[in-house]
Amino acid sequence: MEMKYSIDFHPKLFSALRNYHKERLKEDVIAGIVVGIVALPLAIAFGIASGVSPTIGLITAIIGGFMVSFFGGNSVQIGGPTGAFIVIVYNIIAQFGLHGLAIATFMAGVILVLLGIFRLGTIIKFIPYPIVVGFTAGIALTIFSTQINDFFGLGLRDIPGQFLPKWGMYFRNFGNIDFATLATSIVSLLIITLTPRISKKLPGALIAIVLVTLGSFLLGTYCPEWYNIETIGDRFGTMATDIAAPHGFTLNMATINMLLPSAFTIAVLGAIESLLSATVADGVTGSRTNSNTELIGQGIANITVPFFGGIPVTGAIARTMTNITNGGRTPVAGIVHALVLLLIFLFLMPLINYVPLACLAAVLMVVAYNMSGWRTIIGIFHAPKSDISVLIVTFLLTVIFDLTIAIEIGLMLAVVLFMQRVMENSDIKVYSEKLDVAEGTDLGGTHHEVLNVAKGVSVYEIDGPFFFGIATKFEELMRSSMAEKPKVRIIRMRKVSFIDATGLHNLEILIKASQKEGIHVVLSGVNPKVAESLHNAGIDRLIGADHICDHISKAIVMANRLAVTQA
Secondary structure, three states: OOOOOOOOOOOHHHHHHHHOOHHHHHHHHHHHHHHHHHHHHHHHHHHHHOOOOHHHHHHHHHHHHHHHHHHOOOOOOOEEOOHHHHHHHHHHHHHHHHHHHHHHHHHHHHHHHHHHHOOOOOHHHHOOHHHHHHHHHHHHHHHHHHOHHHHHOOOOOOOOOOHHHHHHHHHHOHHHOOHHHHHHHHHHHHHHHHHHHHOOOOOHHHHHHHHHHHHHHHHHHHOOOOOOOOEHHHHHOOOOOOOOOOOOOOOOHHHHHHHHHHHHHHHHHHHHHHHHHHHHHHHHHOOOOOHHHHHHHHHHHHHHHHHHOOOOOEEOHHHHHHHHHOOOOOHHHHHHHHHHHHHHHHHOHHHHOOOEHHHHHHHHHHHHHHHHOHHHHHHHOOOOHHHHHHHHHHHHHHHHOOHHHHHHHHHHHHHHHHHHHHHHHOEEEEEOOEEEOOOOOOOOOOOOOEEEOOOOEEEEEEEOOEOHHHHHHHHHHHHHOHHHOOOEEEEEOOOOOOEOHHHHHHHHHHHHHHHHOOOEEEEEOOOHHHHHHHHHOOHHHHHOHHHEEOOHHHHHHHHHHHHHHOO
């Protein structure tokens, strides 16, 4: 039978426009304007913290935000640069420069598109929660650490990228605190944190930037002798007010091999964050995200932005929730948000030069606090020790080393711990003389059907998937029981949900070794999926199709007959 395969790519924008109406447009436009205003300070702050200019942060939010809304699989997702990428982007730029970042982002986009094409959108959601919490908390602490210099006005240059040397430099220079800068940071922090108490719809970060920038400009103009703090314009010079023409970059195998780990990290992190944001949004709106389309949309955005000098793009939970609370229900709101940022970029960019870096440091510290998820961490500390260990290891690797290593080792730890739990919950039981058919089922307490097992018949029950871990355990049990030399071995497989290549290989070795000893092997309770695997591996031909029974009672009757025959 010919298998048909289709790409699961159905952008929400096109389905939303089928029944679009004037009232919905009004709600989406209002939500898009609010989200655009909220996204402005974050795009600038994330750009600077990532080691690029505010211009790049805004360009990423404009182009990436538009692409995510146009091609994505969630109706309300808002895309753009996020705090999660600050650490990885900063490290890539430090090692490989902006050219290396462009290539890594492009490759990450290709990986995301492939994940969507091969329908892996749902699988990515199953990355263990302690890993997500661990590296998110690690990123939060790293972001916080990068803002100490600007928050306290230490005036340091060439700060080490590594966590411990960085803090070593901070401690050696805390005597150089600029109190005007510190006061500006504290005022900004108070405005950001107190604004939601007045109204949760007011963007605290933007209000802080507007008020603090205005106040700093007036103080710097009229009291320059005691108030002179560093602004965006001081550090980055006059900002461009137009989007640069697309430019290319050079790709070769050496570069691809060098940047593939970083690209993989960006892709995994982007997939996790965007799908997590989409899941939260679905819970509020009652809609349903097409995970594969969302990954393809995110991939297209990340393939595109590097040609304009942009940094990685993903779904942003805070901006997505702002969109929802202000009435946005279709991707049109996300497109409006991108257009609002474009207008600000074209006409108000010169004003960005006056924003104090201390104010942006306060914005990012609040972002770091919100990312840290300390309440969730406290909750996980009541979970099993294995989850706690994964969280701590991932957190420490993220902070002390980098996110690429943290994700790779964190995923490896999670797989090992998962296997350990499966092994702990998998068992191999041995029966002889009598066997209760209902044992281990819901009928075990009320119904009993005891079968007599003839002398020379051994029954082994595998409780759990017959993968390489349990296969090894089963092989060791077989070796230890070889001295008994039964006439028939029954392998009861009613609870075997699947069997892998190692399980099939070990089973084949057992059957061949048993046949050499003149011992019959009978399989019972084989489900259709496992039976298909046995057939494909040739086990049914090796053992004989009649030696594979669908129920233990049939297997016992056959085994007892064979044992008597060989007596």
